[in-house]
Amino acid sequence: MPLLSRCRFKGQLLILLATVLLSAVLPASSSFAQDSGSSPAAEKPAAKAAERDWDFRWDNRPSLRYGDLLRIDVRARLVTDMRRPDAAFVDNDTSRFDIARRRIGVEGEIGDVADFQIERDFADRRRWRDVYVNYRGIDRLELQAGQFKLPFGLDENTSSTNLDFVYRSRAARLSPGRDPGLMAHGRVGVLRYEAGAFTQDGDNGRASGLPRPSSGWTTAGRLLVQPLRSTTSVFEDFQAGVAYTSSDVQSGIADLRGPSALRDPFFRPEFAVQGMRRRVGLEMRWRPGPFSVQSELVRMASERLGQSVEDLDLPSLTASAWYVHGTWVVTGEKKTAGADEPKQPLFDGGFGSLEFAARVEGIRFSSAGLGPPSTGPRAETILPHRDGAITLGVNWSPNRWIRVQGNLIRDTISIPTGGAPLSGALVDGPSSSFWSRVVRFRFAL
Amino acid sequence: MRFKRLVAFTLVMCVALLLPAPAAHAQTADDLFAPATLNDLQVFMNTRDVQQLRDTYLENTYYQADIEWRGVRVRSVAIRSRGFGTRNPVKPGFGIDFDRFAAGQRFLGLQSLVLDNLWQDGSLVREAVTMALFERLGQPAPREAFTRLFINGDYQGVYSLVEAVDPVFLSRAFGDPGGYAFEYHWLNEFHAEYLGRSLGPYKELFEPASHESASDTTLYLPLHDLFREINAAPSATWRESVERLLDVREFLTHVAIEAFVSENDGILGNWAMNNFYLYRPSGSTQHRFIPWDRDNAFLAADTSILLRAGDNILMRRLLEYPDLREFYLQALERCAREGGWLEQAIVARANLIRAAAYADNRKSFPNDRFEADVAFLIQFARSRPGFVVAEVARLRGER
Numbered sequence: 001m002p003l004l005s006r007c008r009f010k011g012q013l014l015i016l017l018a019t020v021l022l023s024a025v026l027p028a029s030s031s032f033a034q035d036s037g038s039s040p041a042a043e044k045p046a047a048k049a050a051e052r053d054w055d056f057r058w059d060n061r062p063s064l065r066y067g068d069l070l071r072i073d074v075r076a077r078l079v080t081d082m083r084r085p086d087a088a089f090v091d092n093d094t095s096r097f098d099i100a101r102r103r104i105g106v107e108g109e110i111g112d113v114a115d116f117q118i119e120r121d122f123a124d125r126r127r128w129r130d131v132y133v134n135y136r137g138i139d140r141l142e143l144q145a146g147q148f149k150l151p152f153g154l155d156e157n158t159s160s161t162n163l164d165f166v167y168r169s170r171a172a173r174l175s176p177g178r179d180p181g182l183m184a185h186g187r188v189g190v191l192r193y194e195a196g197a198f199t200q201d202g203d204n205g206r207a208s209g210l211p212r213p214s215s216g217w218t219t220a221g222r223l224l225v226q227p228l229r230s231t232t233s234v235f236e237d238f239q240a241g242v243a244y245t246s247s248d249v250q251s252g253i254a255d256l257r258g259p260s261a262l263r264d265p266f267f268r269p270e271f272a273v274q275g276m277r278r279r280v281g282l283e284m285r286w287r288p289g290p291f292s293v294q295s296e297l298v299r300m301a302s303e304r305l306g307q308s309v310e311d312l313d314l315p316s317l318t319a320s321a322w323y324v325h326g327t328w329v330v331t332g333e334k335k336t337a338g339a340d341e342p343k344q345p346l347f348d349g350g351f352g353s354l355e356f357a358a359r360v361e362g363i364r365f366s367s368a369g370l371g372p373p374s375t376g377p378r379a380e381t382i383l384p385h386r387d388g389a390i391t392l393g394v395n396w397s398p399n400r401w402i403r404v405q406g407n408l409i410r411d412t413i414s415i416p417t418g419g420a421p422l423s424g425a426l427v428d429g430p431s432s433s434f435w436s437r438v439v440r441f442r443f444a445l
Numbered sequence: 446m447r448f449k450r451l452v453a454f455t456l457v458m459c460v461a462l463l464l465p466a467p468a469a470h471a472q473t474a475d476d477l478f479a480p481a482t483l484n485d486l487q488v489f490m491n492t493r494d495v496q497q498l499r500d501t502y503l504e505n506t507y508y509q510a511d512i513e514w515r516g517v518r519v520r521s522v523a524i525r526s527r528g529f530g531t532r533n534p535v536k537p538g539f540g541i542d543f544d545r546f547a548a549g550q551r552f553l554g555l556q557s558l559v560l561d562n563l564w565q566d567g568s569l570v571r572e573a574v575t576m577a578l579f580e581r582l583g584q585p586a587p588r589e590a591f592t593r594l595f596i597n598g599d600y601q602g603v604y605s606l607v608e609a610v611d612p613v614f615l616s617r618a619f620g621d622p623g624g625y626a627f628e629y630h631w632l633n634e635f636h637a638e639y640l641g642r643s644l645g646p647y648k649e650l651f652e653p654a655s656h657e658s659a660s661d662t663t664l665y666l667p668l669h670d671l672f673r674e675i676n677a678a679p680s681a682t683w684r685e686s687v688e689r690l691l692d693v694r695e696f697l698t699h700v701a702i703e704a705f706v707s708e709n710d711g712i713l714g715n716w717a718m719n720n721f722y723l724y725r726p727s728g729s730t731q732h733r734f735i736p737w738d739r740d741n742a743f744l745a746a747d748t749s750i751l752l753r754a755g756d757n758i759l760m761r762r763l764l765e766y767p768d769l770r771e772f773y774l775q776a777l778e779r780c781a782r783e784g785g786w787l788e789q790a791i792v793a794r795a796n797l798i799r800a801a802a803y804a805d806n807r808k809s810f811p812n813d814r815f816e817a818d819v820a821f822l823i824q825f826a827r828s829r830p831g832f833v834v835a836e837v838a839r840l841r842g843e844r
Contacts, residue, residue, distance in 0.1 A: 251493065272491070309489045309511050310597075374521035376509030376546030378491060 060400060061445040072108040075119065076445045077101050077161065085411075085436035101160065103129065113137040117148075129178070144183045150176040150202050151183060151194035151222040152243045154283040154296055155323070162338065164292070164327050164355070165393050166407045166440045170363035171298040171321040174279065176202025176220065176245055183220075190229050195221040201247040201277060215277065218247035224283075234288045237336055243281040249273055249302060270377050271317050271367075275303025287336050290329035297322045304367075307378055314380055315369045323361035325391075330354050346398035357393040362386065373416065383416035401443055409436040472515055474553040474617075477590060477606060480577060480790075483797050484592035484606065486560075487513040488524065488539075495596060499534040502526045509546055517553075521546045529631070531564040531740075536602055536807035538562040540609075551613075559587075559607035560594060566740040567810040568818035569603055569802055570794040575706050575739035577790055582779060584699060585618035586736050591794070593801050602805035603798050610722045610735055612655045618735075623727035625664065626735070627651035634717035637759040639676035644669055651723060667730050668723070675759050684766060692733045693763060694772055699734045700760060701776035703742075704750045705833055707825075710741035713753040713760060743821070746828045750777055750836045774837045781837075784830035788823055795819040 053067040062074040079101035105119030113136055119129040132146025149157050153175030155168050176198075183196030201215040224241035251274040279300045286293050298321050304314035329335060331353045333343055344350020364387075369380035393407045412433040477484065490498075494508040507523040523545035528538040539560040543550045552558070563569045572589065579586035587608040594601040608614055616622035630650055640646035644665040653664055671690040677683055687693065699721075703711040710719050712734065722735035754760045764770045803812050810818075 272493075307491065309491055309494075309509055311492055372520060372547065374509070374546040376521045376523065378494075378509040379521060379546065 069111055070108065072106050074445065075103075075105045075107055076443075077103040078443045079160075079440060081166065081438055081440050083436065083438040086434040105129070140186045140188050141184060142186050144185065144196075145181075147178055147180045148183075149178050150181070150198055150218065150220040150245060151185070151196060152176055152220050152245050152279060152281055153298065154241075154285060154294065156204075161340065161403075161442070161444050164294075164325065164357045164395065165359060165391055166405050166438050169296065169321070169323040169325070169359065170361050170387065170389070171281075171296045171323050173204060173363070174298045174300050174319055174321050175204060175281070176218070176279070177204035178202060179218070181218075190226050192224040192226070193222070195219075201245070201249065215247040215249045218245055220245040235286070237288065238284075238286040240284045241282070243279075243283070245277075245279040247277050249275060249277045251307075271304070271379065271382065272307045272377050273302040273304050273317060274307055275305040277302045287334075289334060290332055292327045292335040293324070294326075295322070295324040304378075308380065309378055314378065315367050317365070317367050317382065319363070319365045321361070321363040323359055325357065325359035325361075327355055327357040330356060340395075340397040340403055341400045342397050345400070348399075352396060352398035355395040355397075357391075357395065359391040359393075360389075361391075362388040384414070385416065386414040388412045401445065403440075403442040403444070405440040405442070407436075407438050407440075409438070410434075411436060472517060472553060474555055474588075474608075477514065477553055477555075478588035478608065479590060480573070481793070481797065482590060483801060484514060484590060486592045486594050486604075486606070487598070488594065488596045489513070490524070490596060492597065498524075498526055498537065502532055502534045502537050507542070507545060510541075512541065512552070514552075519543060519550070519552045521550070522552070527559065528562065528564070531562055533562075533564060533809075536562045536564060536809070538564070539604075554613060555608070556611050556613045557609040559609055560592075561589075561605040561607050561738075561740075563603065563605055563740065564809050566818070567814040568791075568795065568822055569605075569798060569808070569815065570791060570819070570822065571742045572607075572739040573605055573794055574787065574790045574822070575702075575708070575742045576736065578706065578780070578783060578787065579699075579702055579736050581783065581786065582698065582702060582776075584695070584702065584736070587614065591798050591801070600804065602807040603801045610654050610724075610737070615655065615724065619724070619726065621726050623655075625656055625659075625667075625725040625727070626654040627664075627668070627723045628654050628737070629718065629721050629723065631716065631719045636717050636757045637672060637675050639672045640669075642669070647672075654722065667725060667732070670730070671732055675762070683762070687759075687763075688731075690730050690732060691759075692731050693769065695733050696759070697763065697769060697773045698776045699736065700754075701750075701773055702780055703736075704748075704752065705777055705780035705829065706739075706742040707744040707746070707748045707829070708739065708742045709744040711736070711739075713757055714741075715753075718757065743825050746825045747832055750833055751840070774840060777833050777837055781830035781833045784826055787829075788826035791819065791822045791826055795822075 053069075055065045057063050057065065059073070061076075064070075064072045101121060102123040103119055103121045105117065107115070107117040107119075109115045114133055115136070116133040117130045119131070120127050121129055128147065130146075130148050132144055132148045134142055134144040136142045151157070153172055155163075156172040156175035156177065158168075179198040179200045179202050181196050181198030183194060185194040185196075186192070196219070198218045198220065201218045220243070222241060222243035224239050226237070226239040228235045228238060251272065277300065279298060281296060281298045283296045284294065300319045301316040302318075303316050306312065307314045327335065331342065331344075331351070333341070333353050340353070342350060342353035344352070346352045364384050365382070366384040367379065367382035369382075371380040373379065373381040373383045375382075389412070390410045391407050392409075393405060396404045398404075410433065476482070489511040490508060494510075498506070498508055503526070505525050505527070507525045510522055510524045511518060511520045512522055513519075523542040525540050526532060526537045527540040531538055539562075541558045541560065543552045543556055543558075561572065563572070566572065569591075573591065576586045576589050580588075587610060589608070590606045592604050592606050594604045610626050610628065612622045612624075612626075615624040615626060628651070630652060632649060635650065640650075644661050647665045647668045648661060651665070651668060653659070656664065667690070671687075674683075674686045674690055677686065684693075700712050703713065709715050712718055712721060714720070720736070720738040722737055724733045724735055725731070726733075751764075754764060764773065799815075802808065802815050808815075
């Protein structure tokens with residue numbers, strides 16, 4: 001109680017403790033017969049036959065089934081963060097409690113030919129998340145339609161429930177994110193491919209307040225190779241890949257911001273762009289036993305056609321980001337099986353799973369020109385804005401529904417001197433290093 | 446004979462080569478603000494920005510531009526629409542910052558520059574002449590010069606280049622780059638009342654033009670003290686207290702010049718106090734007034750030299766002191782002695798810009814209005830001194 005009495009977020013902490021205890025007593029798997037008297041159609045013979053096939057069960061989450069024809073699982077996620085950076089940003093408090101995600105949705109399968117997902121987030125202004133259906137009726141080819149993430153970026157396309165760190169990498173911020181589109185994907189031997197066309201360039205670059213340049217159709221592709229997939233060697237899981245996106249951006253202000261470790265923008269590029277925006281990405285992942293290593297390199301270039309003060313072309317605005325991260329599940333769970341499903345859950349003879357993680361990363365924005373550098377929206381030469389970070393993390397999953405993540409982050413931000421400070425830039429100087437601490441509680445069905 | 450010519454030619458050429466070449470004349474801000482010069486200023490802006498600036502002329506958005514003057518090109522300057530009652534999309538006024546997008550950048554030593562659109566002045570010369578009169582009478586004022594403005598090669602009309610009141614101005618005018626300057630913003634009628642203990646009301650009225658990041662206490666507590674003392678109860682120490690916070694004689698001279706030119710929108714303006722900067726020297730508490738935006742001068746040659754003097758608390762109380770009242774009258778007499786200079790200044794400037802003004806299709810008045818206003822100003826310069834001298838004599842006789 002003394003700890004609670006000192007805590008600024010007593011209410012939230014109590015709710016979380018209650019959630020932990022509740023999840024501990026949840027049945028791992030159970031089945032409930034549907035109440036046959038609830039349907040007015042129950043008396044019809046044909047309906048009675050169908051009713052026998054309806055089944056509502058608890059399979060780690062609520063699940064409704066209609067024989068083998070239909071499965072609908074209910075998914076829900078509640079994520080809260082407590083964060084404390086040592087540096088103040090213009091736009092944000094230095095310390096705060098966030099409800100980062102409050103999502104509910106359904107996912108399921110229609111026979112063995114299609115699967116689907118619908119998810120809504122009540123804590124985000126972009127409320128509809130994944131809304132798509134995936135058709136699997138053709139050999140080696142699946143077709144996915146709806147709103148979902150563009151096939152670019154390993155970290156960006158990792159489900160938020162499976163992230164090894166509280167926040168995604170800087171490289172993920174340069175990835176496009178979601179937009180409506182159509183994608184073909186499948187596996188051919190050791191190759192896996194994804195290629196699609198989307199209505200826009202993804203929501204990661206979408207403006208909050210600024211008039212965002214409207215991009216036309218975006219094409220995106222990703223090719224992964226898992227050369228030893230069919231073997232049983234320690235390299236069985238190793239995969240590497242390349243990805244690209246290409247879109248035509250109309251005249252406007254680029255809004256791909258440079259986030260610090262806690263996602264506060266250290267670089268908000270109010271630079272005018274027009275023309276093609278292209279991304280190229282390289283990725284690698286290897287998960288031997290309880291260990292994992294993962295790395296990405298992303299480079300993005302936005303053309304600035306006709307954007308000089310004399311309506312001439314300017315050099316492209318370029319951004320690049322990279323990271324290398326490694327994890328170790330010290331309680332021994334296989335990383336490929338997911339460290340969030342502990343062998344010995346808390347209150348079930350064990351402690352849960354415990355994982356250590358470390359990440360090194362960097363991001364850089366610049367434009368190479370011949371003229372003198374400036375910070376104007378039509379600058380020919382934009383001096384590099386950089387952020388490098390080291391993140392140390394620990395992940396504890398007491399059971400399959402609960403995860404607690406703690407991250408200690410060292411940010412080193414470098415902003416060239418020049419003109420008025422960019423809005424959202426660090427308050428306390430053009431270049432600085434600072435620590436941030438963040439704890440995340442996650443409950444997921 | 447031919448040999449002698451050859452020798453002579455060779456000698457002349459050698460001497461010519463050995464003579465020092467005339468030194469290239471380095472341009473300075475004095476050249477830019479030379480009163481007898483009509484400048485040409487080129488601005489290069491992306492065509493989308495030009496349209497956007499006109500479409501959103503009420504906003505203070507800065508756009509990137511290059512400027513060029515006499516072959517000197519300054520890149521990555523920040524330009525925005527400016528003005529209060531003069532803002533318009535046809536002939537926008539502009540503010541230019543040279544160091545907003547390029548740290549430490551200067552143009553002829555200037556940190557910023559104003560392009561006044563002369564929107565409310567049919568003669569186009571009211572402000573330039575009035576500012577020159579301030580300088581002539583020893584009152585530091587922003588320098589002004591005329592320019593033909595071109596944006597991407599298109600003629601935009603006659604503008605006045607106005608020296609911005611910033612640390613560079615403070616350095617030139619007072620030798621005090623570290624001084625504090627504040628631009629007064631008209632919000633409501635303000636007659637130098639005390640606005641209370643909170644610094645908030647002073648912060649709303651006075652925008653810092655230097656030391657922008659200083660604390661509110663550093664910036665505004667001396668302003669609070671000034672207006673508190675101006676409004677203090679009458680006492681034997683009132684004048685001493687006010688003089689500690691204000692250069693009273695400079696203030697009276699400033700008001701006298703405004704009264705002489707029949708300024709309708711100044712310290713004793715028709716809408717109460719307006720169009721001035723307050724300057725506080727570094728290491729001092731004694732404030733001074735700096736004139737700004739004089740395009741409402743020359744209202745009429747027969748306006749009283751005490752017009753609205755009773756409405757302003759500071760002016761009214763200062764004039765209660767016989768020596769200060771006499772000082773004010775003497776300042777008016779000094780102005781009146783400049784009648785001849787005033788007429789010459791009006792004529793010279795009008796002649797300088799006449800052809801450019803006629804070609805200015807964006808100005809708010811027709812060409813005949815230009816001639817009529819210039820004629821009116823010339824008549825003003827001829828008749829105003831006599832009227833003022835007579836008024837001064839009459840006021841002295843009343844005592």
